[in-house]
Each structure stands twice: as structure tokens, then as C-alpha cells.
Amino acid sequence: MEGIFFQSLHGMPIMRLISLLIIVLELVLVLPISTSSTTAAAHDHQALLPQALLGCSDRCGNLTIPYPFGMAPGCYRGPEFFINCTTTHEDENPVPYLTKISGSPYDLIQLRVTNISLEEGDMHVLQPVTRSCGEDQNDTDGVLLLPPPFTFSEDKNYLFAVGCGIVAVFQGSRPGQGLDGNTTLPHINRYCVTYCDDNSDGNNTDPVINDDSCSGFACSLAQLPGGVQNLTVMFTPVSNISRARHRKWYTKYPCRYAFLVEQSKFTFSPGTSFEQLNNTSHLPVVVNWEIGGHGTCDAARKSKKDFACKGNSKCVDWPSDNIHGSTGYICKCKKGYQGNPYHPDGCQDIDECKSNPCPVGKCINTPGSHSCLCPNGTKERSCKEKSKTLLMVMGISLILVLLVGSSSYICWGMKQRKYIRLKEKYFRENGGLLLQQQLAHHGGEATRIFTAVELEKATNNYHDSRVLGRGAYGVVYKGILPDNRTVAIKKSKVAAPTQSEQFANELTVLSQINHKNVVRLLGCCLEAEVPLLVYEFITNDTLFEHLHGKQKKGSSFVWELRLKIAAETAGALAYLHSSTFMQIIHRDVKAMNILLDDNYTAKVSDFGASVLIPLDQTQIKTLVQGTFGYLDPEYLHSNQLTEKSDVYSFGVVLAELLTRKVAFSYDRPEAERSLARLFVCAMEEERLDHILDGDIVTEGNIETVRNVAHLAKKCLMLKGEERPTMKEVAIELEGIMRTMANHHPQGNNVQLRPEDQTSNFLGSP
Structure with a gap:
């Protein structure tokens, strides 16, 4: 197959491939050209559409005057849209001015209009520059007045002050209802402050401006809020002291300027701005306009009185950038239409077929759009003819897809085989074959050897939401088996290499443990670098949480x-110390490893873990830190754990049950950080009452509590030989429970049933 593919790249197939690329390029280029042609045709057609009312002129000099604006009575929507088209000299073109007409209540200075935009809802006008020049000339004020519905654009203009030591005040007002009941809101103030320095160039010659950021040095700018109609520009007087201090500056730059200008029409330049402003009397400003009188679109539609938006147009609340809300509306043509949305004829459909968007097929114009009717044997939309070259390319593409797919499948298969071989390797190294034989020999039917896939599905690929706890050995996950059984899966960290025979023997022994107070090992998975252990799931948290947890679960304990x-x-523990399980002595007896089910039945967990999975030095150190407070003192000398080590750790658990204090805490004084030491000292000094948990001591059980305390003290003897065995401890606790039941048969909340006797505590599998 690869030979066929490479042969097709020689000779004639190459030429056909080049031809195909040319066709593809044509297809790519046709659409942009068609689109640009459509846009150009739309603009040309737009110029031919009527902009003014029938019988009215739509031109004043070089400017188009679209309705609702007009230049003669009957040609504009209202007096506010009157444009005065006038000629000042016979040899000049007419000039449009926004001005008042007879009967208008506004004292308006005529504003020269340079552009009117129906789409943007704005108008460009020329406004005078306010200036003050020379030492002997008085400061002057500038006044910019607009009639309703015109307001200065908020986002298209800037306020500027240019010069030395200026405090320019821009005071405006906008229509609305003020606190005093007036129809305008006065005192909308903006300030532009500048400073100057005669020696800014580092010598005593002429001043130099080396900052073009307009951030205060010779230039300052501000933004005007939306809705402003009237604007007054004022300078604060410059003192003679300031003029004397900056005489060099005033000699070179005698004038100060303040003005409102369209953002894109003025940029401060230290080298040219003063000269330009000195020769400029007016600058362009953008003003918004709207259709007012009836409110926003919804209000105007409801009134149905003189609604401005005509056919194929949409209404837009305006101005859109006014933080005080829209006060009127403007009209825009819908997509696929063009023209004047205010004109009685409305917006007209764009005939896209005039730009020939279908090179081969027949173009059919539709309202607001178009479609191409392509002949048989051609592609849709562009109607480009199909060819044998295209079929060939499609075939080559299919071959490439097959090659890539086959390669991916082969790579995936190789990875899968490698993964399977790796799982088989781990299974052998972890003693899987030996374990299978031993389980079959000992009849461990209830213990399963799980596959890695089964446990991945059970834990949702070991998702964080399934984590039950983390410790020195690793992480415990909650798993749900296919039969809906819930299990706990211990995934250990990478540790020292296991001895397969020893591991198989230990796991075989553990699989035979069958005691109602021991967490049952259900199985394992040997297809990982470190074996995974599967235990029964205990639902009611640990003894540690009930005694010391944040939620004080043991408040009714x-x-x-x-x-x-x-x-x-x-x-x-006595059961695990029996002869059958004598080899399992490496336990971690502590409150966190005593689990409780829904009936508050104790379940001992984490037995034999350190034998099953050998630990490295770091993990051993972490383990010792985690068991601090429970660790047998003899271990520090012998470095060996024995049965009596379990007795000592259990004595600490008894002390926790009696005092509700944690086994070790840095929050306690140094002499009392170890609960074992604190407890034994209290017993020897006859201060037991001072450390007992007040929630458990009553007049009826104080003797029982003291008996358990004496037993705990014996378990906490420093020498292991002086401690009782776990069997002796279990028998003594059973006796204490019987005595308590006999003395308080009615008040005992936890009755011992016949099956709860020593025989079951110490029972065999």
C-alpha cells in the first residue's frame, strides 16, 4: 500500500495534484472576492437609494443630509433636525450648520456639520478652541451649547488642557430632573491641571517638553460623562508670581488652550501641538442624537404615535453609552437590507445576485439573503464543478486516513501488549501463582484475586472523590464492585521489593482470619508494582474521630x-495473638485503626500491613511519627515489636477512652505531652479524677471506671514482661462488664449477650 501511495507522487499524478491545488485556491479566493464585491455593490446601491423626502434635496455642498434631517420646511422630522445650508461667499460651496430656526427656544451658536451618521446615531461638528495668550490679556471663557436631542458623546471625545500651569474647569449640564426641581442637572465638573518647568532640559536655556503622555506636564486630559448638553470652559487666573517664575516658558509658549475634541483628531506632541493649536480656531467634536419625545423603543411602540422606524428596520434604545439610561431611540436597517430606516419607503433589500456570488449556478435573491441553484454534478454553494482530480484526491485522502488509522491501531496494540506483559510480570513477582495454589489448598474461597481493570472500574480510575483517607502507607479508596458491594481498597506507595513467597504466605494466613471484630480481607490485586489490598467497608468512621474529631461524634459516647x-x-487482638496467627505481630494499634460500624461494633484494621508490604526507611520514619504516643518504649532499645508491644498500644487506647485526650499533643505541657506518662503519673499520685472524662463518670460506675484504669496502668508498664497478655486483658475486661451488668441490670445501656463472651473474643476461624 505504501508503495502505491509513493508511486502516485511521480509523473502525471503530481500534475493533477497541482491542478487540484489551483482549484482549491480558486475556491478559497472566490468567496472573499464575492463578499467584497457584494459589499462594494451594496455601498454603490446605498448611494442610489433616496435619503431625503420626496421633493427635498439631500445634498449641502459635499455632505449628504439624510432624513430625519432636512434643509427646508417639510423636509425634516422636527425643528431640532433643521440643517441650515448657507453660502457665505459666492465662490464657496454651501456649508451645513446645525442652528435654531424661527420659534426655537434655544439660543444656539451655529455649529458647522461635517458628517451625519444614521448607523452610529452621531454627528460630527466643529467647536471653537478656548485660549488665553500673553501676560496682559484677560482669561477668556468658551461656551459650547447643544439643543435637545443632541448631547456630547461620552466615549468618542476627550477634554484637553495644554499649556503652563493651567487649571482648566469644564462645567456642564445635562437634561433631567435635579434636586431643585429644575429640568437640568448643573455642575458636572471636570478639571485638567498642568504644570511646567523652565529647566526641564537640565540647563538654563529655553524650556524643553520631553513628555508626550499628556499626564500633567504641559498637557492634561479628562473624559466627559454622558448626556451633557451645555459646556462652559474656564481658566483660573495665572498669578504674576507664576508668570515671573516661569518667564522663559511664557516667552516661548505664551498661550494656554482648553477644548473638547474627538479622540482620534488630537494627539499631544511636544514638538508640534503648540504651533498647531496656535493656528487652529475649531476642532471636530462628536455629538449623539436621538429620536426623542416618546421615550425608548418600547414606549414609542406602545404610543404608536409618529414611530420613526419604517419598513425592514429595527429600533435601538439610545444613547447606548449613557450610564443614566437611554432617553430615546434610533433606527437601523435589518441584516440584508440597506437604505434610510427613517424614510417612508424604509430599508430596501440588497440584491446579492448583482455581485454574482454563484460563479456556475443560478443565483436566486431572497428577502435579506440569497441562494445558489447549482446544476447537477457540481458542489453546493459555490457551484464549482467536480472533477476526476477531486475524486483522486479523495481517494488519496482515504488511503492516508487508513494508513494513519492503522498506524495508530498498531501503536495502541503494542502499548496494550506491553501493559499486559507488565501486569503479568508484577503478578509473578508478587507471588500470584503461589498465592493461587495456597488459597486453593487452604480453602480460601472467600478471598479473591482481583484484576487491575476491576479495581480501576470500582474506584472510577482512583478518582479523588473516592478517597477515604491518606496515610504513611498510601491512600485508601472507596470501591463499588459489580455486585454493588462497597469495599475499601488500600493503594500503597512504592516501597521496598516484596519477597513473593513471604508475601503469599502472609496473605494466605490473613485470608483465614474470620472474627467479627477484625476488618475482613476480601482479596488483593497483584498486577501492580505494589499489591493492592481489598477490605470490607466499615461505615461509621474511626474511634479517633468519635473521641477527638472536629464534630465531636463521641458527645453521646x-x-x-x-x-x-x-x-x-x-x-x-487476643484472637490475632493466638498460635495460628503468631507471625502477625507487626500491628499499628491505635484509635485511628479501630473502626466502628453502624451498630458501634469495633473492627480492628491495619494488622500485618508492614509484613505484607515491606517499607523503605522514609516510610518507616513516617510510620513511627504517625504512631508516636502509642509506641512501645522497649522498641526504642530493641528495635523489635512483640505481642507485649500491642498490649502497651492498647493501654494507650484505654487511656484515651477514659480521658478523651489524644495520645500525644504538643499543646500540652512538655511533661504531659505523652498521654501514657500523664496517665501513669496521675494514677501513682492518686489524681485519676483530675484527668477522667467528665462525660462518663457517674456515681454508679466510678468503681468500674477505676478498675479499667488500673488495667490500663498495667498495660502501660515500661517493661514488657510486667504487662499482661492480650488474652488476660480481654478476660479481665469481660469480667468488668459482667460485674457492671450484674450490679446495674436496669441502668446498663450496653447489655452483654451470651455470644459476646470470652469464647467469641478469643474464638478461632
């Missing part, structure tokens, strides 16, 4: 219930 949990935990 009565003494009888605590004693029951202690007895069940002791029975489970």
Missing part, C-alpha cells in the same frame, strides 16, 4: 459503649 468497644478490641 457513654461509658458502657466505650467499655464494650474496649472489650471487643481486646478480644480481636
Whole structure:
């Protein structure tokens, strides 16, 4: 296949491919050309559409005057839209002015109009520049007046002050209802302040302006708020002291300027702006206009009185940039239409077919759009003829797709095979074959060997939302098996290499543990670098959370219930110390590893974990830190954990149940940080009452509490040989529970059932 593909790149197929590329380029270029042709045709057609009312002129000199504006009675919508087209000299073209007409209440200075935009709803006019020159000349004020519905544009103009030591005040007003009841809101003030420095060039010659940012040095700017109609420009007087101090400046730049100007029509330049302003009397300003009198679009439509928007047009609330809300509206042609939306004839459909957008097929114009009717054997839209070259290219493309797809599939297959081989390698190294034989020999039917895929599906690819807890060994996830059973899956961190035979033996032993107070191992997964262990899921959190958690889950943790949990935990540990499980002595006995189900039945967890998964030095250090407060003091000398190490750790748990204090805390004084030391000292000094949890001590159970405290003290002896065995501890706790039940048969909240006797605490599988 590859040979056929490369052969097609020689000789004639290459020429056909080049021809195809030319066709594709034509297709790419046709649409932009057609689009530009359509736009150009639209503009040409727009120029031919009527802009003024029938019998009215729409030209004043070089400027088009569209309705609603007009230059003669009956040619404009209202007196506010009157344009005075006048000639000042016989040899000049007529000039349009926005001015008042007879009967208008506005004292308006005539404003020369340079452009009127129906689409933008604005008008460009020329406004005078306010200036003050020379030491002996008085400062002058400038006044800019606009009649309704005209306002200075907020986003297209800037206020400027140019010169030395200027404080220019721009005071405006806009229509509205003020606090005093007037129809205007006065005192809309903006200030532009400038400063100057005769020695700005570093010597005592002429002053130099080296800052063109217009941020205060010789130039300052500000923005006018929306809706302003009348604007007064004023200078504050310059003192003689200031003129004397900056005499060099005033000698070179004698004038000061303040003005409103269209943003794009003035940019401050230190080298030329003063000369330009000295020779300029007027600058362009953008003003907004609107159709007023009836409010916004909704109000105007409801009134149905003289609605300005005609056929094929839409109404837009205006001005859109006024933060005080729209006061009127303007009209715009809909898409696919052009013309004057205010004209009685309305907007006219654009005939897109005049620009020939369909090179081969027949163009059919539709209202606001068009369509191409293509002949048979041609493509849609552009009606470009199909060819054998196109078919060839499609075939080559298909071959390329097949090649890429085949390569991707081969790569994916190779990765899958590599992944499968890696899982098989881990399975062998982790003792999977030996474990299968031992489980079959010992009858461990309830213990399963899970596949990696099964556990990935059960944990939703080990998603963070499934995390139950994190520790020194790794992370525990909540998993849901296909039979809807909920399990806990321990995914350990990468540790020291496992000994496959030892691991298989330990796991076989653990699979035989069957005790109601021990978390049951349901299975494992050996297809990972570090084996994953699957346990039964315990629903009611840990003993640590109930005693010390933030939510104080143990607030109703009565003494009888605590004693029951202690007895069940002791029975489970004694069971694990039996001869069958003597090799499992590396446990982590602490409140966080005692789980509770919905019936508050204790479940011992994390037994044998360090044997199953060997730890490196870092993890051993983390483990010791995590068990600080529970660790057998003899371990610090012998570096070995024994059965009596479990007894010591259980004694700390008993102390927690009695005092509700954590095993180790830096928040306590240094001598009291270890709960074991604090508890033993309190017992020896007969201060037990000072450290007991007040929630559990009553007049009826104080003797039972003291008996358990004495047992805890024996468990916490420094020498392991002086401590009782876990079996002796379990028997003594059982006896204490029986005594409490006999003395308080009615008040005991946690009754011992016959099956809760020592035989079950110490029972075998």
C-alpha cells in the first residue's frame, strides 16, 4: 500500500495534484472576492437609494443630509433636525450648520456639520478652541451649547488642557430632573491641571517638553460623562508670581488652550501641538442624537404615535453609552437590507445576485439573503464543478486516513501488549501463582484475586472523590464492585521489593482470619508494582474521630459503649495473638485503626500491613511519627515489636477512652505531652479524677471506671514482661462488664449477650 501511495507522487499524478491545488485556491479566493464585491455593490446601491423626502434635496455642498434631517420646511422630522445650508461667499460651496430656526427656544451658536451618521446615531461638528495668550490679556471663557436631542458623546471625545500651569474647569449640564426641581442637572465638573518647568532640559536655556503622555506636564486630559448638553470652559487666573517664575516658558509658549475634541483628531506632541493649536480656531467634536419625545423603543411602540422606524428596520434604545439610561431611540436597517430606516419607503433589500456570488449556478435573491441553484454534478454553494482530480484526491485522502488509522491501531496494540506483559510480570513477582495454589489448598474461597481493570472500574480510575483517607502507607479508596458491594481498597506507595513467597504466605494466613471484630480481607490485586489490598467497608468512621474529631461524634459516647468497644478490641487482638496467627505481630494499634460500624461494633484494621508490604526507611520514619504516643518504649532499645508491644498500644487506647485526650499533643505541657506518662503519673499520685472524662463518670460506675484504669496502668508498664497478655486483658475486661451488668441490670445501656463472651473474643476461624 505504501508503495502505491509513493508511486502516485511521480509523473502525471503530481500534475493533477497541482491542478487540484489551483482549484482549491480558486475556491478559497472566490468567496472573499464575492463578499467584497457584494459589499462594494451594496455601498454603490446605498448611494442610489433616496435619503431625503420626496421633493427635498439631500445634498449641502459635499455632505449628504439624510432624513430625519432636512434643509427646508417639510423636509425634516422636527425643528431640532433643521440643517441650515448657507453660502457665505459666492465662490464657496454651501456649508451645513446645525442652528435654531424661527420659534426655537434655544439660543444656539451655529455649529458647522461635517458628517451625519444614521448607523452610529452621531454627528460630527466643529467647536471653537478656548485660549488665553500673553501676560496682559484677560482669561477668556468658551461656551459650547447643544439643543435637545443632541448631547456630547461620552466615549468618542476627550477634554484637553495644554499649556503652563493651567487649571482648566469644564462645567456642564445635562437634561433631567435635579434636586431643585429644575429640568437640568448643573455642575458636572471636570478639571485638567498642568504644570511646567523652565529647566526641564537640565540647563538654563529655553524650556524643553520631553513628555508626550499628556499626564500633567504641559498637557492634561479628562473624559466627559454622558448626556451633557451645555459646556462652559474656564481658566483660573495665572498669578504674576507664576508668570515671573516661569518667564522663559511664557516667552516661548505664551498661550494656554482648553477644548473638547474627538479622540482620534488630537494627539499631544511636544514638538508640534503648540504651533498647531496656535493656528487652529475649531476642532471636530462628536455629538449623539436621538429620536426623542416618546421615550425608548418600547414606549414609542406602545404610543404608536409618529414611530420613526419604517419598513425592514429595527429600533435601538439610545444613547447606548449613557450610564443614566437611554432617553430615546434610533433606527437601523435589518441584516440584508440597506437604505434610510427613517424614510417612508424604509430599508430596501440588497440584491446579492448583482455581485454574482454563484460563479456556475443560478443565483436566486431572497428577502435579506440569497441562494445558489447549482446544476447537477457540481458542489453546493459555490457551484464549482467536480472533477476526476477531486475524486483522486479523495481517494488519496482515504488511503492516508487508513494508513494513519492503522498506524495508530498498531501503536495502541503494542502499548496494550506491553501493559499486559507488565501486569503479568508484577503478578509473578508478587507471588500470584503461589498465592493461587495456597488459597486453593487452604480453602480460601472467600478471598479473591482481583484484576487491575476491576479495581480501576470500582474506584472510577482512583478518582479523588473516592478517597477515604491518606496515610504513611498510601491512600485508601472507596470501591463499588459489580455486585454493588462497597469495599475499601488500600493503594500503597512504592516501597521496598516484596519477597513473593513471604508475601503469599502472609496473605494466605490473613485470608483465614474470620472474627467479627477484625476488618475482613476480601482479596488483593497483584498486577501492580505494589499489591493492592481489598477490605470490607466499615461505615461509621474511626474511634479517633468519635473521641477527638472536629464534630465531636463521641458527645453521646457513654461509658458502657466505650467499655464494650474496649472489650471487643481486646478480644480481636487476643484472637490475632493466638498460635495460628503468631507471625502477625507487626500491628499499628491505635484509635485511628479501630473502626466502628453502624451498630458501634469495633473492627480492628491495619494488622500485618508492614509484613505484607515491606517499607523503605522514609516510610518507616513516617510510620513511627504517625504512631508516636502509642509506641512501645522497649522498641526504642530493641528495635523489635512483640505481642507485649500491642498490649502497651492498647493501654494507650484505654487511656484515651477514659480521658478523651489524644495520645500525644504538643499543646500540652512538655511533661504531659505523652498521654501514657500523664496517665501513669496521675494514677501513682492518686489524681485519676483530675484527668477522667467528665462525660462518663457517674456515681454508679466510678468503681468500674477505676478498675479499667488500673488495667490500663498495667498495660502501660515500661517493661514488657510486667504487662499482661492480650488474652488476660480481654478476660479481665469481660469480667468488668459482667460485674457492671450484674450490679446495674436496669441502668446498663450496653447489655452483654451470651455470644459476646470470652469464647467469641478469643474464638478461632
